[in-house]
Amino acid sequence: MSTGTSAAATVVSGVAAGHRVQVVAPRLLVSGQVVLREVDVEVHAGEAVGVVGPNGAGKSTLLRALAGLDGEPSVRWDLDLDSADGAIGGVVLVGHDPGLHPHLSLAENLRLAAALRAGSVLPVATALERVGLAGAAGRLAGRCSEGMLRRAGLARAWASGPALLLLDEPTAGLDAASRGLPAALVRSTTAAGGMVVVATHEPVAFDGVIDRWLHVSGGRVTSRQP
Amino acid sequence: MSATRHVVALTRAELVLELRTGDVLRTVAPYAVAALVLLALSVDANTVVLRQIGLGAGWTVLLLFGSQAASRRGLLDRAAVHELCRVSGVAPRTLLAARVVTTTGLLAALLAVLVPVVVALFDLSLAGGLWLLATTLAALIGLATLTSIAGALVTTTAVRGVVAPLLVVPLSVPLLLAVVQVPPTLRYGGSPLPWLLVAVLVDVTLLTIAAGLAPWLEGNP
Amino acid sequence: MTRFRSTDALALVLLAVGFAAIVAAPTDALQGLLQRLMYAHVPAAWLAYLAFAVTLVASIGWLRTRRARWDHLAVGAVEVGVFFTGLALVLGSVWGKPVWGVWWTWDARLVTTALLFLVYLGYLALRRATEDPRARANRAAVLGIIAFVQVPIVHFSVVWWRTLHQPATVLRPGHPTMDHTMLAVLVVNVAAYTAVFITLLRRRIALARREEELERGRWSPTAPVAGDAVEAPLVEGEHRV
Numbered sequence: 072m073s074t075g076t077s078a079a080a081t082v083v084s085g086v087a088a089g090h091r092v093q094v095v096a097p098r099l100l101v102s103g104q105v106v107l108r109e110v111d112v113e114v115h116a117g118e119a120v121g122v123v124g125p126n127g128a129g130k131s132t133l134l135r136a137l138a139g140l141d142g143e144p145s146v147r148w149d150l151d152l153d154s155a156d157g158a159i160g161g162v163v164l165v166g167h168d169p170g171l172h173p174h175l176s177l178a179e180n181l182r183l184a185a186a187l188r189a190g191s192v193l194p195v196a197t198a199l200e201r202v203g204l205a206g207a208a209g210r211l212a213g214r215c216s217e218g219m220l221r222r223a224g225l226a227r228a229w230a231s232g233p234a235l236l237l238l239d240e241p242t243a244g245l246d247a248a249s250r251g252l253p254a255a256l257v258r259s260t261t262a263a264g265g266m267v268v269v270a271t272h273e274p275v276a277f278d279g280v281i282d283r284w285l286h287v288s289g290g291r292v293t294s295r296q297p
Numbered sequence: 298m299s300a301t302r303h304v305v306a307l308t309r310a311e312l313v314l315e316l317r318t319g320d321v322l323r324t325v326a327p328y329a330v331a332a333l334v335l336l337a338l339s340v341d342a343n344t345v346v347l348r349q350i351g352l353g354a355g356w357t358v359l360l361l362f363g364s365q366a367a368s369r370r371g372l373l374d375r376a377a378v379h380e381l382c383r384v385s386g387v388a389p390r391t392l393l394a395a396r397v398v399t400t401t402g403l404l405a406a407l408l409a410v411l412v413p414v415v416v417a418l419f420d421l422s423l424a425g426g427l428w429l430l431a432t433t434l435a436a437l438i439g440l441a442t443l444t445s446i447a448g449a450l451v452t453t454t455a456v457r458g459v460v461a462p463l464l465v466v467p468l469s470v471p472l473l474l475a476v477v478q479v480p481p482t483l484r485y486g487g488s489p490l491p492w493l494l495v496a497v498l499v500d501v502t503l504l505t506i507a508a509g510l511a512p513w514l515e516g517n518p
Numbered sequence: 519m520t521r522f523r524s525t526d527a528l529a530l531v532l533l534a535v536g537f538a539a540i541v542a543a544p545t546d547a548l549q550g551l552l553q554r555l556m557y558a559h560v561p562a563a564w565l566a567y568l569a570f571a572v573t574l575v576a577s578i579g580w581l582r583t584r585r586a587r588w589d590h591l592a593v594g595a596v597e598v599g600v601f602f603t604g605l606a607l608v609l610g611s612v613w614g615k616p617v618w619g620v621w622w623t624w625d626a627r628l629v630t631t632a633l634l635f636l637v638y639l640g641y642l643a644l645r646r647a648t649e650d651p652r653a654r655a656n657r658a659a660v661l662g663i664i665a666f667v668q669v670p671i672v673h674f675s676v677v678w679w680r681t682l683h684q685p686a687t688v689l690r691p692g693h694p695t696m697d698h699t700m701l702a703v704l705v706v707n708v709a710a711y712t713a714v715f716i717t718l719l720r721r722r723i724a725l726a727r728r729e730e731e732l733e734r735g736r737w738s739p740t741a742p743v744a745g746d747a748v749e750a751p752l753v754e755g756e757h758r759v
Contacts, residue, residue: 098737103651105737106744127748138384142517143652144584164384168377174317175310186306187385189299290743446664450657453647460643464661467636468668471675478679485682495675502667510663513581513656 089153090116090266092235094136096146099129106132108290114235116153119257119267119280123295124287130270131166133287134237137268138164152234161188163233165241169224173213177204177223180212184227192232202226202252218244225252229259236260238269242276254280300391307382307395311372312402320369321403326410329362333411337418344420351419353477356436359411360469363404363440367448367461371399374448379515389515390508396445397438397504404441408433428489429479435496436472442503443469449514471499525720529713536703536710543703555613557704561711562606563631568715569599570634570666573641577662580655586730587723589655592662593645594722598715600638606631626680630673637665651733 093113098105106129114120114137122130135141139148139162150162171180178195185191193201199208202222212220221244228236241253257267257280269277274284286295315321336354340346373379373396382392415421423429447461475496479489507514536557546553572595579588610628611621622628641661648654735741 100652101744102649103733104744105741108739108743125745125748125750128745129743140380140383140517161386162384164380166377166380170375170377170381172310172314172372172375172378174314179310179313183306183310184381184385187303187382187387288745290745446660450644450661451647453649456643456647460640460647463636463643464640467633467640468665468672470633470672471668474675474679478682482682491678495671495678499668499671502671503664506664506667510581510660513660517653 089151090234090264091149091151092137092266093149094133094141094146096136096141096143099132099136099141099146100143101132105290107287107292110136110292112137112285112292114266114268116264116266117261119261119269119277119282121274121277121281121284122268122270122287123272123274123284128287129290129292130287131239133285133292134164134166134239134268134270137235138162138237140164150235161231161233162235162237163228163231164237164239165224165228166239167243169220169227171212171220171223174211176209176211177215177219177226178208180223181227181230185230188231191230193230195226195230198226198230199223201229203249218246218249221245222249222252225256228256232263232265233260234265236265236267238267238271240270240272242271242273250276253277257281300388300394303387303391304395304398307372307387307392308398308402311395311399314372315403321366322406322410325362325365326407329358329407329411330414332358332362333414333418347419348421351415351421352480353473354419355411355415355421356473356476359404359408360440360466360473361462363407364444364447364462364465364469365458366400366403366407367444367451367465368458369448370454371448374452376452383516388511390511392515393445393449393507393511396448397442397507400445400448401438401441404437404444408437425480425483425489428483428493429476432476432479432489432493432496435493435500436476439472439496439499439503440465440469442500442507446503446507446514471495475499523720525713526717529710529717532706532710532713536707539703539706544697544699546700552613552616555609557707559606559609559613560704561708562602562609563627564708565711565715566599566603566606566631566634568712569595569602570669572719573599573662574666577659577666580659581663586655587727589658590723590726590730591719592655592658593726594719596638596641596662597722598718600635600642601718602711602715603631603635603638607635624680626673626677629676630669633672634669637669641665 091113094110096110097108099107099110110133112120112133122133124130132141136146136148139150141148152161170184171177175183177199181195181198185195191198196205196208199205202225204219204222204226207215207219212223215223221241225241228238236257238253238257241256242250245252253269253271254277257269257277260267261280269281271277274281284295286293333354336350336358337347340350373382373392379392383389416423443465444461447464448457450464451457451461453460475492478492482489482492540554540557543554543557545551573592576588576592576595579585580592607628610631614623615621641658644661645654645658648657
């Protein structure tokens with residue numbers, strides 16, 4: 072179901088109050104190794120949370136747990152989405168691998184992603200245009216550069232208008248002109264009442280859009296002042 | 298129903314991929330044909346022998362090379378795409394169903410290529426037409442289901458090409474026997490119905506169990 | 519070395535008794551000395567199928583409870599089972615050649631045993647191919663359940679096939695009616711082999727449990743996490759703080 076208008080324009084007060092995601096776990100494992108301990112992270116509607124920490128600390132692991140991808144019985148994952156608002160919904164995770172099949176074109180990849188959800192708030196063509204890839208819409212993903220694929224991943228998020236947006240180091244590989252894209256995406260998602268969690272090595276790029284910061288290191292997730 | 302829509306969207310994308318990469322039709326099929334030629338040569342291209350082994354040789358080759366379809370790098374075999382599906386809320390059962398539908402299509406295409414080759418090389422007479430067709434289709438679905446399950450179980454790319462077929466082959470023996478026994482049963486005046494039922498039984502049990510175990514096959518519970 | 523337990527002792531005693539029984543058993547009128555191979559072949563085959571049943575139970579147990587002990591039981595049963603299955607096939611072959619003149623007969627039970635052997639090997643290959651411990655346990659359990667349901671169908675289809683194509687001589691690896699003494703010897707050896715199976719299984723499970731304790735040691739609050747292996751890089755001319 073496409074609304075035809077940009078997601079940023081629609082904010083209906085009170086509707087977004089129901090959104091909430093929480094993950095509580097005694098430990099988070101990757102391939103049997105302990106990465107994080109005593110995890111308790113909660114995000115509410117309209118909130119943008121930033122995650123910083125050194126390489127290998129567990130930022131991606133935390134994002135995947137928030138996406139509900141960790142099925143360990145000891146991990147409690149609660150996702151409450153207020154489905155009253157039809158314009159936004161669902162979870163989008165844009166990880167290091169943007170999830171595009173190399174033998175499908177950018178547009179085909181995005182259309183498939185849209186077909187797997189209830190629909191999109193933006194037509195695929197508009198989303199690609201927003202990230203500056205309109206001209207490459209028909210190009211096979213395998214022939215696109217890393218930066219182009221990253222932008223296409225952001226376009227996928229834009230088109231979906233998610234209730235929970237998880238971005239894993241979204242500025243990596245982007246050129247100077249598109250460096251502001253992730254922050255704009257965060258802003259439009261929270262404005263529409265969605266929740267955002269961004270893992271980044273460049274907190275500066277998200278100045279003004281992040282409400283609070285989490286620090287991941289030594290196996291722990293702690294709040295910190297920006 | 299959104300599950301049907303998901304299956305259609307995924308299958309369509311997978312078949313588009315197959316048309317572009319030609320993994321099955323342009324790579325596995327020629328290899329399978331080459332294997333049939335070798336088989337014929339190995340029995341001295343003796344027409345009498347060829348006629349006797351034709352159906353079996355053809356089905357064995359379809360089985361062996363068709364199970365290679367389990368190791369192709371399709372859409373759902375890329376971890377990031379698979380995760381995208383799960384995060385988007387596609388049910389594990391739907392993912393498995395998409396795999397089965399796609400693989401059935403690919404195997405049917407492979408079969409369509411191999412039939413004329415076997416008829417030509419082995420002078421195969423398609424006696425027992427309808428019974429053979431029905432049993433072949435039932436066996437095809439069973440093979441596709443087995444192959445899909447194997448493809449979902451083995452995700453380590455390096456060994457996928459050997460481990461997945463190894464999982465498929467021993468359990469596909471009833472399917473092989475069912476197809477190959479149809480003409481002799483008809484010749485001796487019996488009814489091939491039991492063989493058709495064997496293939497159908499394999500299909501039903503596989504699909505039922507796979508559907509029940511789908512969360513552990515495609516999800517991460 | 520693990521402790522020598524009472525079950526080990528029992529297994530050894532039973533094996534010794536079984537062996538003595540084989541030596542003391544009456545000689546078969548038709549096959550002579552070679553027939554005594556049956557006393558090893560049949561128990562081995564019995565254990566091959568027992569291990570398979572144990573794998574099914576363990577697979578279901580794991581999927582329902584997620585307790586590691588079920589996964590240990592499953593892998594133990596398969597590893598010990600593959601040994602006994604291979605043994606059954608080799609003994610059957612060695613027994614068959616001098617007695618019937620062929621290394622292999624297409625008897626339904628033999629064919630199913632051979633396919634079971636391949637299924638076991640596939641199970642172990644799948645476990646080797648999966649690195650994540652939880653995914654490995656999940657997938658192995660799924661395969662265990664699917665295989666258990668499918669192998670009887672395989673067996674039935676082969677039996678049906680054999681009834682349609684009766685071989686010229688009826689080649690069966692066992693007499694339909696056996697002399698009572700021979701039956702007793704067979705039962706003793708089945709018990710002995712089962713005791714050996716249990717011993718090997720227990721040791722394999724103990725090994726798996728030790729491996730897991732080692733893993734879980736890494737879960738203690740004081741143990742290092744994955745991220746601790748990463749430090750700030752050394753920059754030329756500077757010292758790490």
